[in-house]
Amino acid sequence: MEKNERIELAELLFPNIKKTRNYYENLYPERDLPDGAMVTRFGPSPTGFVHMGSLFSAFIDSVFAKQSHGKFFLRIEDTDQKRSVENGTEGIFNDLNAFNIVPDESEIVGGKYGPYIQSERTEIYQTYVKDLIIQGLAYPCFMSEEEIAQIREEQEINKTKLGIYGHYAVDRDLSFDEIKERLSNNQEYVIRLKSPGNSSNTIEIVDCIKGKMKFPEHDMDTVLLKKDGTPTYHFAHAIDDHLMHTTHVIRGDEWVSSLPLHIQLFDILGFKLPQYAHVAPITKKEDGTIRKLSKRKDPEAKVSYYEEVGIPIDAVKLYLATILNSNFEEWYLNNSEKNIDDFTFSFDKMAIGGTLFDLDKLNNISKTYFSRKSGEDVYGETLAYTEKFDPDYHKLLVDNKDDMIKFLSIEKDGERPRKDIAKYSDVKEEFSYAIDNMFEKENYSKYDGTKIYDVNLIKEYLEELDLTSTNDEWFAGIKKFAIDHGYAASPKEFKKNPEEFKGHVGDLCEALRVMITGRTKSPDLFSIMKILGKDKINNRVELYKKFSNQ
RNA sequence: GGCCAGUUGGUGAAGUGGCUUAACACACUGCCCUUUCACGGCAGCAUUCACGGAUUCGAAUUCCGUACUGGUCACCA
Numbered sequence: 001m002e003k004n005e006r007i008e009l010a011e012l013l014f015p016n017i018k019k020t021r022n023y024y025e026n027l028y029p030e031r032d033l034p035d036g037a038m039v040t041r042f043g044p045s046p047t048g049f050v051h052m053g054s055l056f057s058a059f060i061d062s063v064f065a066k067q068s069h070g071k072f073f074l075r076i077e078d079t080d081q082k083r084s085v086e087n088g089t090e091g092i093f094n095d096l097n098a099f100n101i102v103p104d105e106s107e108i109v110g111g112k113y114g115p116y117i118q119s120e121r122t123e124i125y126q127t128y129v130k131d132l133i134i135q136g137l138a139y140p141c142f143m144s145e146e147e148i149a150q151i152r153e154e155q156e157i158n159k160t161k162l163g164i165y166g167h168y169a170v171d172r173d174l175s176f177d178e179i180k181e182r183l184s185n186n187q188e189y190v191i192r193l194k195s196p197g198n199s200s201n202t203i204e205i206v207d208c209i210k211g212k213m214k215f216p217e218h219d220m221d222t223v224l225l226k227k228d229g230t231p232t233y234h235f236a237h238a239i240d241d242h243l244m245h246t247t248h249v250i251r252g253d254e255w256v257s258s259l260p261l262h263i264q265l266f267d268i269l270g271f272k273l274p275q276y277a278h279v280a281p282i283t284k285k286e287d288g289t290i291r292k293l294s295k296r297k298d299p300e301a302k303v304s305y306y307e308e309v310g311i312p313i314d315a316v317k318l319y320l321a322t323i324l325n326s327n328f329e330e331w332y333l334n335n336s337e338k339n340i341d342d343f344t345f346s347f348d349k350m351a352i353g354g355t356l357f358d359l360d361k362l363n364n365i366s367k368t369y370f371s372r373k374s375g376e377d378v379y380g381e382t383l384a385y386t387e388k389f390d391p392d393y394h395k396l397l398v399d400n401k402d403d404m405i406k407f408l409s410i411e412k413d414g415e416r417p418r419k420d421i422a423k424y425s426d427v428k429e430e431f432s433y434a435i436d437n438m439f440e441k442e443n444y445s446k447y448d449g450t451k452i453y454d455v456n457l458i459k460e461y462l463e464e465l466d467l468t469s470t471n472d473e474w475f476a477g478i479k480k481f482a483i484d485h486g487y488a489a490s491p492k493e494f495k496k497n498p499e500e501f502k503g504h505v506g507d508l509c510e511a512l513r514v515m516i517t518g519r520t521k522s523p524d525l526f527s528i529m530k531i532l533g534k535d536k537i538n539n540r541v542e543l544y545k546k547f548s549n550q
Numbered sequence: 551g552g553c554c555a556g557u558u559g560g561u562g563a564a565g566u567g568g569c570u571u572a573a574c575a576c577a578c579u580g581c582c583c584u585u586u587c588a589c590g591g592c593a594g595c596a597u598u599c600a601c602g603g604a605u606u607c608g609a610a611u612u613c614c615g616u617a618c619u620g621g622u623c624a625c626c627a
Contacts, residue, residue, distance in 0.1 A: 043627085044627090045626080045627055047627085077627065079626090079627080080625095080626055080627065082626080083626060083627070141625095145625085148624090148625090156551085159551060159552085160552090161551095161552060161553085161623085162551095162552080162623055163623070163624095188625095190625050192625095199553095210554095210555070210556095213554070213555080214554090215553075215554070216553070220623095223624080223625050225625085226625040227625055228625085230625090232624090232625070232626085232627090233626075233627050236627095252621095253554095253555080253620095253621065254621060254622070254627090255621095255622090255627095256554065256555075256621075256622080257553070257554060257555095257621065257622040257623070258622080258623095259554090260553095278555095280555095280556090280620095281620085281621085283620085285561095289619090290619070290620070291620085292620090292621095322562080322575085323562070323563095326562080326563055326564065326574090327564085327574095329562090329563095329574080329575055329576095330573095330574060330575075333574095333575080351562085351563080352555075352556065353555085353556050353557075353619090353620080354556085354619095354620070354621095355562065355563095356561065356562070358561055358562060358576070358577090360561075360576060360577055361561075361562065361575080361576050361577085362576095363576090364575085364576055364577085365576090371589085411588090411589085416588095416589045416590055417589075418587090418588055418589060419588070419589065420587080420588060420589090475585065478585075479585085482585095490584095490585090491584080491585085504585090505585055506584085506585050506586060507585090507586095508585080509585040509586055510585080510586055510587095512585090512586095513585090513586060513587085514586095519586095519587085520586065520587065521586060521587030521588065522586075522587070522588095523587085523588085524585090524586095525585070525586075526585090
C-alpha cells in the first residue's frame with residue numbers, strides 16, 4: 001500500500017479523529033521535577049477490592065515517588081468492560097485510603113496529565129493508532145475468532161510458536177481495495193501492530209529489580225485496538241506512560257514476558273523507554289505447591305481482612321516494608337522512634353523470587369508495633385475498631401475509659417515494653433480482668449481451674465495488703481508473708497530444698513493473680529491491684545471462692 | 551511445548567571469588583533473668599548453599615548441562 005492510500009485508509013477508519021500526535025505531545029509537556037525524581041503509577045482495573053499484591057506494588061510506587069521528590073499517580077485501567085465491577089473504582093480508592101497510600105494525581109484529586117481513567121482516553125489512543133496506520137505500522141485485521149482458533153490448532157500440531165505473525169498474519173498485506181470492500185460489508189475488525197521485529201534477533205533490557213535480561217525480538221502482530229475501538233493493555237501502557245511521563249514502571253512480574261512487545265511499541269512510536277521494575281508476587285504455600293496469593297481463596301489477600309481481624313494497617317505496612325527491602329527490618333528494630341517514611345528503600349534490596357506470605361511474622365511485627373504505642377493510643381485505636389466490629393465491648397470501653405487506659409499503660413514506660421497484643425481484638429481477651437462487670441460474667445470460665453488455690457491464705461494476706469506502698473515495699477511485704485507461712489522467699493531457694501517449703505513467693509503471686517485476674521498471665525500484678533482497689537479485689541476473691549467450691 | 555526468571559535451615563532472607571567454621575529476623579526447643587506471663591539475654595536449629603561437571607591456589611558467589619519451581623504465550627489486565 002502506498003502512503004497516500006494509507007492516509008486515505010486512516011481517514012476511512014478514524015473519520016472522527018481530528019487531533020494529531022503533536023497536539024497531545026504539546027498538551028502533556030515534560031514534567032518539571034528535580035533531578036532523579038521518579039514518576040510512578042498504579043494502574044489497577046476496577047474489579048472490586050484491591051489485591052494484596054497490587055497494594056504491595058502501589059505501596060512501592062508511593063514510597064519511591066515520595067523519597068525521590070517525584071510524583072505518584074493513580075490510573076484506572078478499565079479498558080475491559082467485562083471485567084469491570086460496579087463501584088469497582090470506589091473500592092480502589094477505599095482500599096488505598098485505608099492504607100494511607102495517597103496518589104499525587106488521580107481522577108479524584110486531579111492533575112495536569114489526565115484524564116486518569118483509560119475509558120476516557122479513547123480519542124488519544126485512536127489518534128496514535130491513526131498515525132501508525134499512516135506510517136504502515138498498523139493495519140486492520142478481519143480474522144474471525146474461528147480462524148484464529150484454527151491457526152492456533154495448526155500451530156499446536158506443528159509445534160511452532162503460537163500467535164499471529166509471519167504468514168499467519170493473513171490480513172497484514174491486504175490491498176486497499178480489499179479492505180474497503182470488507183469495510184463496506186460491515187465486517188468487524190481489530191487494529192493490529194505490523195510488527196517490524198524478527199525473532200532471531202535478541203534484545204537486552206535491564207530491569208531495576210531483575211537485572212539484565214535477554215529476549216528474542218518481538219515479531220507478533222499483536223492487537224492494539226479491540227473490535228470496540230478500545231485499546232489493549234499493551235498499547236494503552238505505551239501511550240499513557242509516555243504522555244504521563246512515567247519514569248519507572250513498577251508492576252507485577254507477570255508482565256516481564258510482554259516486555260519485548262512494550263519495547264517495540266515504544267520504539268516504533270518514537271517514545272523514550274521508561275525504566276522497568278518487575279515485582280515478584282506474594283505467594284502462599286498450600287499442599288506443597290506455591291501459588292500467588294489469591295483473592296478468591298485467601299482471605300488475607302483482601303485489605304478488609306486486616307480491618308476485620310483487627311491488625312492495624314500500619315503494622316501491615318510495616319510487614320510489607322520488611323518484605324520489600326531485606327534491610328528494613330533490622331533498621332526498624334534499631335530505630336524505635338522512626339517510621340517507614342524515614343527509611344530509604346532501594347531496588348537492589350528487593351527480592352527477585354516470590355515471597356511467601358508469613359502470618360507469624362506479621363503477628364510479631366504487629367506486637368512490636370503495639371508495644372511502641374502508649375496506652376492511650378492503644379485505647380483510642382481499639383475504640384475505633386470495636387465501634388465497628390464489637391459494639392458491646394465498645395460500650396464497655398467507653399464506660400471504663402480512665403481505668404482502661406491505666407491498665408493498657410502498665411509496663412509501657414520501661415525499655416522493654418510488653419508484647420502481648422497483636423490485634424485490636426486481643427485487647428478484650430488480654431485485658432478481660434480490667435472491666436469489672438465483664439469480669440463477673442467471665443466468672444473464671446476461661447481459666448481451666450485444674451489447680452485450686454487456697455482462698456483462706458490469700459484472704460489472710462489481703463488483710464495486710466497496703467495499696468499505697470511502692471512496688472518494692474509491696475513485694476517485700478508479700479515475701480515476708482510467704483516466709484512466715486512456710487513458703488520460700490525465691491524460686492531459687494525453693495529449688496534447692498523443695499521438700500522444706502510449701503512453695504515459693506511465685507506460687508503465692510500466682511494464686512493472687514488467678515483470683516484477681518482470672519488468668520495465669522498478666523502485666524505487673526501490683527499495678528493491677530492498685531487500679532482495682534481493695535473492694536474489687538475482695539469481691540473477686542469471693543467470686544473465686546464460689547467458683548472453686550471452697 | 552516455546553520463551554523468561556528463580557532455586558541458601560520450617561519461614562523471610564544476608565551474601566557481588568578469600569573477612570563465611572553462611573549474618574539478621576520469625577517460628578520452634580532448651581537454659582538464664584524474673585513475683586507469674588511476657589519482655590530481655592544466651593544457646594541449639596543449613597558442617598553447607600537443588601544436582602552434576604568446568605574455570606580457579608581458592609566458588610554459595612563465574613561458566614556449562616540437568617532437575618525442579620514460578621511466570622507467560624487472549625480482541626484480560
